[in-house]
Amino acid sequence: MKVGSGFGGGWITDAAEGARRAEELGFDFANVAETAHDSMLAATLAANATERLEIATSVTIAFPRVPMILAMQAWDIQHLSKGRFALGLGSQVKGHNQRRFSVPWV
Template identity: 45%
Template sequence: MKVDGALGTSLARVPETVKMLEAAGFDGVISAETAHDPFFPLLLAAEHSSKVDLITSIAVAFARSPMNLAAMAHDLNAYSQGRFVLGLGSQIRPHIEKRFSMPWGKPA
């Protein structure tokens, strides 16, 4: 079993939080798409850690182009030396149309 900890919503506290979670023996850290983009906190976490997995929980897939999302995930995985885990979700229609200003449609 693996145990992950949340980075929280304060970008300024990400470095100290990831160091604390890694020192405590957590296997991974998660960043959710709530107050911020889920990827930037994980970039900060990658810079200030060396062992923990870096996990999106969850990144909204429909609000991004597939190519942009793939490139971002690839770069974060390369920068973190293989520690990135991409968690995707579809979200609901009102969030896609209102929060992200994207059209709603079939995923494929």
């Protein structure tokens, strides 16, 4: 069984330290939430700061992103992390899309 930790919602500058701490504590993976900051940037910082910790997004909001750019970001994080990255995507819910992104729900 793998044991993990999650982080996100704090300052983006804390992502690397949070990942380092999770690795030091012996966690197998860390999930990066997209709450207050871009999960892809946080995952990049976390991957760069660690050597064995698996990094995953939980969840990256797919709706506002260009698919090709998102794929390139995931590819780059996967390369940077030497295969330790997993991309978690989600569509979010009606209210969130309407309030956060000001788009109609169709």
